[in-house]
Amino acid sequence: xxxxxxxxxxxxxxxxxxxxxxxGLMGWDMxxxxxxxxxxxxxxxxxxxxxxxxxxxxxxxxKSCIDELKGKVEDPVMKRALExxxxxxxxxxxxxxxxxxEYVTLQSQAESMWEEAKDNDDFDSFRPYLEKLVEYxxxxxxxxxxxxxxxxxxxxxxxxxxxxxxxxxxxxxxREALTSLLDKIKNAPKQPDPSVLEGHFPKDKQEQFSAEILxxxxxxxxxxxxxxxxxxxxxxxxxxDVRVTTKYDETDFRTAIFGTIHEGGHALYEQNxxxxxxxxxxxxxxxxxxxxxxxxxxxxxxxxxEAFWQTHYELFKSYAPDSxxxxxxxxxxxAINEVKPSFIRIEADELTYCLxxxxxxxxxxxxxxxxxxxxxxxRLWNEKMKDYxxxxxxxxxxxxxxxxxxxxxxxxxxxxxxxxxxxxAQFSKKMQESMAVESHIQNGDFxxxxxxxxxxxxxYGKMKKPxxxxxxxxxxxxxxxxxxxxxxxxxxxxxxx
Amino acid sequence: xxxxxxxxxxxxxxxxxxxxxxxGLMGWDMxxxxxxxxxxxxxxxxxxxxxxxxxxxxxxxxKSCIDELKGKVEDPVMKRALExxxxxxxxxxxxxxxxxxEYVTLQSQAESMWEEAKDNDDFDSFRPYLEKLVEYxxxxxxxxxxxxxxxxxxxxxxxxxxxxxxxxxxxxxxREALTSLLDKIKNAPKQPDPSVLEGHFPKDKQEQFSAEILxxxxxxxxxxxxxxxxxxxxxxxxxxDVRVTTKYDETDFRTAIFGTIHEGGHALYEQNxxxxxxxxxxxxxxxxxxxxxxxxxxxxxxxxxEAFWQTHYELFKSYAPDSxxxxxxxxxxxAINEVKPSFIRIEADELTYCLxxxxxxxxxxxxxxxxxxxxxxxRLWNEKMKDYxxxxxxxxxxxxxxxxxxxxxxxxxxxxxxxxxxxxAQFSKKMQESMAVESHIQNGDFxxxxxxxxxxxxxYGKMKKPxxxxxxxxxxxxxxxxxxxxxxxxxxxxxxx
Numbered sequence: 001x002x003x004x005x006x007x008x009x010x011x012x013x014x015x016x017x018x019x020x021x022x023x024g025l026m027g028w029d030m031x032x033x034x035x036x037x038x039x040x041x042x043x044x045x046x047x048x049x050x051x052x053x054x055x056x057x058x059x060x061x062x063k064s065c066i067d068e069l070k071g072k073v074e075d076p077v078m079k080r081a082l083e084x085x086x087x088x089x090x091x092x093x094x095x096x097x098x099x100x101x102e103y104v105t106l107q108s109q110a111e112s113m114w115e116e117a118k119d120n121d122d123f124d125s126f127r128p129y130l131e132k133l134v135e136y137x138x139x140x141x142x143x144x145x146x147x148x149x150x151x152x153x154x155x156x157x158x159x160x161x162x163x164x165x166x167x168x169x170x171x172x173x174x175r176e177a178l179t180s181l182l183d184k185i186k187n188a189p190k191q192p193d194p195s196v197l198e199g200h201f202p203k204d205k206q207e208q209f210s211a212e213i214l215x216x217x218x219x220x221x222x223x224x225x226x227x228x229x230x231x232x233x234x235x236x237x238x239x240x241d242v243r244v245t246t247k248y249d250e251t252d253f254r255t256a257i258f259g260t261i262h263e264g265g266h267a268l269y270e271q272n273x274x275x276x277x278x279x280x281x282x283x284x285x286x287x288x289x290x291x292x293x294x295x296x297x298x299x300x301x302x303x304x305x306e307a308f309w310q311t312h313y314e315l316f317k318s319y320a321p322d323s324x325x326x327x328x329x330x331x332x333x334x335a336i337n338e339v340k341p342s343f344i345r346i347e348a349d350e351l352t353y354c355l356x357x358x359x360x361x362x363x364x365x366x367x368x369x370x371x372x373x374x375x376x377x378x379r380l381w382n383e384k385m386k387d388y389x390x391x392x393x394x395x396x397x398x399x400x401x402x403x404x405x406x407x408x409x410x411x412x413x414x415x416x417x418x419x420x421x422x423x424x425a426q427f428s429k430k431m432q433e434s435m436a437v438e439s440h441i442q443n444g445d446f447x448x449x450x451x452x453x454x455x456x457x458x459x460y461g462k463m464k465k466p467x468x469x470x471x472x473x474x475x476x477x478x479x480x481x482x483x484x485x486x487x488x489x490x491x492x493x494x495x496x497x
Numbered sequence: 498x499x500x501x502x503x504x505x506x507x508x509x510x511x512x513x514x515x516x517x518x519x520x521g522l523m524g525w526d527m528x529x530x531x532x533x534x535x536x537x538x539x540x541x542x543x544x545x546x547x548x549x550x551x552x553x554x555x556x557x558x559x560k561s562c563i564d565e566l567k568g569k570v571e572d573p574v575m576k577r578a579l580e581x582x583x584x585x586x587x588x589x590x591x592x593x594x595x596x597x598x599e600y601v602t603l604q605s606q607a608e609s610m611w612e613e614a615k616d617n618d619d620f621d622s623f624r625p626y627l628e629k630l631v632e633y634x635x636x637x638x639x640x641x642x643x644x645x646x647x648x649x650x651x652x653x654x655x656x657x658x659x660x661x662x663x664x665x666x667x668x669x670x671x672r673e674a675l676t677s678l679l680d681k682i683k684n685a686p687k688q689p690d691p692s693v694l695e696g697h698f699p700k701d702k703q704e705q706f707s708a709e710i711l712x713x714x715x716x717x718x719x720x721x722x723x724x725x726x727x728x729x730x731x732x733x734x735x736x737x738d739v740r741v742t743t744k745y746d747e748t749d750f751r752t753a754i755f756g757t758i759h760e761g762g763h764a765l766y767e768q769n770x771x772x773x774x775x776x777x778x779x780x781x782x783x784x785x786x787x788x789x790x791x792x793x794x795x796x797x798x799x800x801x802x803e804a805f806w807q808t809h810y811e812l813f814k815s816y817a818p819d820s821x822x823x824x825x826x827x828x829x830x831x832a833i834n835e836v837k838p839s840f841i842r843i844e845a846d847e848l849t850y851c852l853x854x855x856x857x858x859x860x861x862x863x864x865x866x867x868x869x870x871x872x873x874x875x876r877l878w879n880e881k882m883k884d885y886x887x888x889x890x891x892x893x894x895x896x897x898x899x900x901x902x903x904x905x906x907x908x909x910x911x912x913x914x915x916x917x918x919x920x921x922a923q924f925s926k927k928m929q930e931s932m933a934v935e936s937h938i939q940n941g942d943f944x945x946x947x948x949x950x951x952x953x954x955x956x957y958g959k960m961k962k963p964x965x966x967x968x969x970x971x972x973x974x975x976x977x978x979x980x981x982x983x984x985x986x987x988x989x990x991x992x993x994x
Contacts, residue, residue, distance in 0.1 A: 018545035021538075022519040029522060033530075037720040038738025041518075041775065045735075048515035223534040238542075241535025278538065 002072050009065040012056055013081060014279045019053045024237045032227040032245060057085070058092045080463050081280045088281075094143040103136050107409050114407030121397040123378055126407070131374045133409045134367055141368060151368040154412030158288045159419060161467040162478070164365060167415055170422070170480045175358045177484040178351060179388060181491060185339050185351070186390075188495035192334035199323035203248040203256075209319040210246060210260035213312070217298060218450040219244070219264050223271055226260070234263040234295075236270030238278060243267070253320070254336065258299050265298035266291055268450060272458035287466040288413060290457065292420025293427060300350045301428045301486075302449070307441040309333050337494050341389040343398040350421070351487055352389060357418040359384040360403075364411050423470060425482035427457070430474045499569050506562040509553055510578060511776045516550045521734045529724040529742060554582070555589045577960050578777045585778075591640040600633050604906050611904030618894040620875055623904070628871045630906045631864055638865060648865040651909030655785045656916060658964040659975070661862060664912055667919070667977045672855045674981040675848060676885060678988060682836050682848070683887075685992035689831035696820035700745040706816040707743060707757035710809070714795060715947040716741070716761050720768055723757070731760040731792075733767030735775060740764070750817070751833065755796050762795030763788055765947060769955035784963040785910060787954065789917025790924060797847045798925045798983075799946070804938040806830050834991050838886040840895040847918070848984055849886060854915040856881040857900075861908050920967060922979035924954070927971045 026046055034042060056062060066086045073079045092100070110129040117126035141153035149164035211226055229245040236242040244263045249255040269285055277283040285291035302308055309316075313329050324332070339349050345356040363380055366372040372380065381400040386392045393399035405413050431437050431452055440448055456473045470478060523543055531539060553559060563583045570576045589597070607626040614623035638650035646661035708723055726742040733739040741760045746752040766782055774780040782788035799805055806813075810826050821829070836846045842853040860877055863869040869877065878897040883889045890896035902910050928934050928949055937945055953970045967975060 014541075015545055015549075018542040021542045022523065022546060025522060025526060026519065029526070033722065035718065035720050035722055035738055037717070038735055041735040041737055044511075044776075045515040045518045048512055049519060052512075220534070221532065223532050225530065225532055238535055238538040240538055241532055279541075 002069065005065055005068045006073065006078065008061065009069060009078070009082070009085075010279075012059070012062055012065065013085070013281065016053055016056045016281065017279045017283070019049050019056075021237050023049050023053070024235055028235050028237070028243055028245075031229045031231070031233070054092070057088050062089055077276060077280065077282065077463070081282055084281045084462060091144060095140060099136070099139070103140075103409070106132055106136065110409070111404070111407045114401070114404065118397055118401045121395045121401070123396045123401060126401065127374055130377075130406060133406065134374055134411070137409060137411050138368055138370065149365070149369060151365045151412065154368060155415065156412075158413050158416050160287065160465055162289070162415065162419065166478060167361065170478060171358055171361060171415075171418065174354055174418070174422070174480045174484060175388060178355055178487070181351065181488060182339070182341065182355075182390070184497040185491060185495050188497045190496050192338045192494065193331065194335045194338045196327055196331050197252070197254065197335050199321045200250055201253040201321055203250055205319040206248050206250075206253055206256045209316060210256055212315070213257070213261060213303070214244065214264045216444060217261070217264050217268060217302075217446050219267055220271055224267060232259050232263055234266035234270070236267070236273075236284070239271060239273050239275055239283060242270040258303060258336075261303045262295045262299040265295035268298070268453070269294040269458050272450075272454040273461040274459045274463075277461045277463070282462040284462055286460065286462045286464060286469065288416035289419035289423060290466045290469060292417055293423035294453065294457065296350075296420050297424040297428060297453070301424055302441060302446070304337055304350065305438075305441060306333050307438045309336075311442055311444045334494055337490075339491065339495075341391045343385070343391060343393040344402055351491060354418045354421055354483075355388040357414050358388055360414040361418070364406075364414065368411055419466075419478070422478060422480055422483045423466075425486045426470065426474050426479060427453075428486065429482050499566065502562055502565045503570065503575065505558065506566060506575070506579070506582075507776075509556070509559055509562065510582070510778065513550055513553045513778065514776045514780070516546050516553075518734045520546050520550070521732055525732050525734070525740055525742075528726045528728070528730070551589070554585050559586055574773060574777065574779065574960070578779055581778045581959060588641060592637060596633070596636070600637075600906070603629055603633065607906070608901070608904045611898070611901065615894050615898045618892045618898070620893040620898060623898065624871055627874075627903060630903065631871055631908070634906060634908050635865055635867065646862070646866060648862045648909065651865060652912065653909075655910050655913050657784065657962055659786070659912070659916065663975060664858065667975060668855055668858060668912075668915065671851055671915070671919070671977045671981060672885060674977075675852055675984070678848065678985060679836070679838065679852075679887070681994040682988060682992050685994045687993050689835045689991070690828065691832045691835045693824055693828050694751065694832050695748070696818045697747055698750040698818055700747055702816040703745050703747075703750055703753045706813060707753055709812070710754070710758060710800070711741065711761045713941060714758070714761050714765060714799075714943050716764055717768055721764060729756050729760055731763035731767070733764070733770075733781070736768060736770050736772055736780060739767040755800060755833075758800045759792040759796040762792035765795070765950065766791040766955050769947075769951040770958040771956045771960075774958045774960070779959040781959055783957065783959045783961060783966065785913035786916035786920060787963045787966060789914055790920035791950065791954065793847075793917050794921040794925060794950070798921060799938060799943070801834055801847065802935075802938060803830055804935045806833075808939055808941045831991055834987075836988065836992075838888045840882070840888060840890040841899055848988060851915045851918055851980075852885040854911050855885055857911040858915070861903075861911065865908055916963075916975070919975060919977055919980045920963075922983045923967065923971050923976060924950075925983065926979050 023046060026042060026049075030039065030042060062085060066082060066089060069078075069082055070086070073082055095103075106129070110126075110133055113129050114126050117123065137154060138150065141150045144153040144156070146152040146156075147163075152163045155162055155164070155167075207226070211221075214226065215221065223240040224242045224244060226244050226246065229247060232246045234242065234244045244260060244267050246256050246260040246263060266285075269291060273283050285294075309329060309332065313332065317324050337349070339351045341352050341355075342348060345353065345360075348356055359381065362384065363372070363377060367374070367377070378396050378400050382392050385399070405411075428437070431449070435448055435452065437449065440446065457469055460469065464472065467477060470476075520543060523539060523546075527536065527539060559582060563579060563586060566575075566579055567583070570579055592600075603626070607623075607630055610626050611623050614620065634651060635647065638647045641650040641653075643649040643653075644660075649660045652659055652661070652664075704723070708718075711723065712718065720737045721739045721741060723741050723743065726744060729743045731739065731741045741757060741764050743753050743757040743760060763782075766788060770780050782791075806826060806829065810829065814821050834846070836848045838849050838852075839845060842850070842857075845853055856878065859881065860869070860874060864871070864874070875893050875897050879889050882896070902908075925934070928946070932945055932949065934946065937943065954966055957966065961969065964974060967973075
């Protein structure tokens with residue numbers, strides 16, 4: 001009886017994963033290849049398939065599998081899959097069907113309203129939508145339940161185990177350290193000169209160099225590919241088909257090259273998840289934060305280091321325009337690590353990035369908690385930007401309207417980006433204790449690094465929760481000291497303060 | 498009540514079409530973009546989604562929609578969709594579930610066995626599989642039923658309305674005319690010289706020229722795209738997303754250029770199906786034969802004409818290698834229309850092509866009818882090749898093993914190719930009666946031609962049956978005289994006999 005039920009459960013998971021792969025491919029296609037006139041039809045098809053996934057997750061069959069199998073399954077993969085399925089079932093079951101349907105409609109309306117509002121720098125036209133989204137999210141959080149802070153219920157969707165209590169211990173420490181570092185950097189006598197990076201860098205050359213670096217990182221092109229898009233992403237259709245996308249700016253190679261390496265880090269994670277997790281919901285990154293730790297690790301802890309460029313600068317120059325021929329390595333290295341407060345999160349350097357996140361975290365926590373309202377956002381946004389980054393945007397387009405996340409109802413997502421930095425620094429430190437990371441980078445030998453990440457992080461997929469991984473790998477919980485130490489040491493050298 | 502049932506029916510059709518689009522995209526992706534390591538997983542996903550389509554088509558819900566709505570639906574689209582759904586339901590219901598499942602497994606085994614057998618020129622290793630496939634097809638034909646010839650039941654799957662009775666009237670006439678034409682061509686004093694077409698033609702130039710011609714044909718690149726593949730095809734995911742694929746041979750431009758135009762003809766059909774048929778099984782070509790008539794029309798009746806090259810030869814030369822610079826148009830035109838009996842169907846010219854089909858038709862008709870057995874095929878194949886084409890392959894690889902169709906159980910498919918030629922000739926004649934086709938071609942003005950085809954053929958999708966279209970457009974049934982007249986007139990001029 002149990003075996004029969006287990007087979008039924010596996011069949012449901014396989015269907016769910018199959019729809020997932022189809023949905024993933026359709027999304028990849030829409031963002032890289034699909035002709036624009038077919039988009040409307042495709043969106044409807046996506047709607048049908050997403051509905052099917054939702055139906056499986058909340059079906060009576062799924063419920064009976066959960067009820068009958070709970071506590072009776074030995075196989076660790078199926079046991080975790082069952083927990084995951086139960087959590088999804090419970091989470092969805094707690095929301096009244098009508099409210100969920102209204103919310104899905106609101107999401108798509110709000111996203112297109114946000115796009116327009118951003119274009120027109122018109123917060124007020126978006127405000128009523130954002131107010132409704134906040135209202136729904138407050139309600140959903142109440143349905144789901146929480147122990148201390150209502151925002152915890154939303155955080156859980158992106159970073160299970162991380163709560164307001166944790167973040168309120170960690171984030172202020174990081175914020176204070178970064179603002180003080182930023183002060184020193186601003187006043188440092190020797191500033192990098194980013195103008196040395198200028199010059200027309202043809203797209204095909206950028207592509208060739210990016211692909212070459214991906215290969216060296218250990219990204220498997222027989223289980224993936226590299227394409228062009230507008231908003232770069234990586235997507236795992238299955239562990240043997242994990243695709244990277246990038247965009248090319250012929251006037252600034254940094255977009256493509258660091259962008260490709262960043263997405264390559266995400267892709268390495270998904271390519272190296274244990275194949276035994278295939279056709280289960282566990283064949284995926286365990287959280288947004290751990291996923292981001294992998295992309296940031298490769299982008300910053302590898303590809304923005306001096307050691308990396310000591311080996312790869314000659315290779316880079318073989319693809320780069322002639323203007324780089326006589327540029328000294330040190331000038332290049334300092335230029336690609338320039339720190340400069342700016343308005344836009346996605347253009348921020350690795351030091352100010354976390355400060356952008358702090359602004360968002362504090363605002364959305366207060367918003368969901370009911371301490372502030374949507375109408376207060378533009379003013380508070382600008383105040384916090386001034387406090388933490390020392391710059392104040394003159395338009396909402398460059399301020400509170402810049403990110404897509406809230407328009408899709410994604411509250412609780414932003415902290416994952418900062419957590420990604422912290423996890424990456426913490427993993428990096430641990431890795432250094434067990435091998436000569438810098439000399440591997442200098443030798444262009446990334447194999448041991450990739451293997452370390454696979455062994456400690458990638459292979460598990462969702463078998464381990466994010467903080468479980470952090471604890472298992474580093475022997476302690478989330479610790480903000482590592483990111484602070486890393487940034488302090490690095491930028492002291494670069495800015496010589 | 499009926500309205501509610503109709504809504505349920507529409508929902509089922511929309512789900513079916515949505516799975517269809519996902520399956521189509523996955524197929525396109527596997528043949529153009531997907532990394533090879535992901536193929537195994539993808540095949541499983543395809544299996545799950547195909548199973549879902551089959552489940553919908555044969556579901557109790559579908560049955561109840563058919564039963565309750567039959568005769569009560571006014572809307573012509575829904576009426577036809579209902580007929581189509583009923584036919585699919587009945588067809589599937591007549592086959593015992595176990596036999597169908599065994600057959601699906603056999604199909605995939607047989608396809609890979611065929612590939613191996615072809616590589617090794619080893620008919621005997623494929624023979625037991627082919628025998629089983631024939632046996633199943635005989636049984637299925639008996640389940641489905643037929644009036645005169647068992648093979649009719651299979652023909653119906655590809656070309657509804659066309660029977661052995663029809664083909665046995667038409668095909669011999671065509672065959673006799675073609676073999677007699679072929680004799681005259683062989684003995685004609687002035688043979689074309691295909692060696693004038695040789696020369697290294699870079700892939701990117703071929704691609705640019707092919708895309709330019711597609712555009713001129715009226716293929717909408719905002720509702721499609723052109724990619725490279727191994728076995729070219731066109732695929733309509735929806736009427737606003739119809740993709741063409743091609744392959745490039747740098748030593749022979751004809752592969753890509755005539756291939757792209759051929760697939761472009763298929764694509765124009767699907768791009769111009771009435772959008773009101775979206776999300777129904779009617780948003781598709783009405784039969785294999787009518788589909789082929791559209792591709793062959795553009796490939797031969799447009800792109801292999803003297804009129805076409807009078808206008809496009811200069812354009813062609815602007816992309817072609819220098820060796821074409823001094824090649825006279827007439828030599829070029831005669832070379833691209835060389836007639837030469839050969840072993841391989843897919844490499845055949847437009848005159849001998851139908852003879853390849855006659856060989857296959859006669860063999861599969863006799864095979865399904867039980868007059869011959871699989872073991873007789875190699876001998877009979879070679880005998881017929883000698884009779885009709887005057888050439889006899891020395892290996893089965895170049896003979897009976899060359900085509901994939903039988904290995905997938907597709908008996909009754911081949912006649913569609915020859916029907917495509919006949920339909921195309923019949924449409925072409927009719928088109929000439931209503932407009933100055935040749936001068937449109939000479940002016941490079943394909944708009945009226947495309948519009949004629951849309952008005953008479955494309956827009957209907959599956960709303961009309963193939964012979965209904967032929968009758969409505971030409972005022973008569975299938976008539977082989979047109980293809981014979983067309984080929985006679987054309988090749989008399991070229992070969993001057």
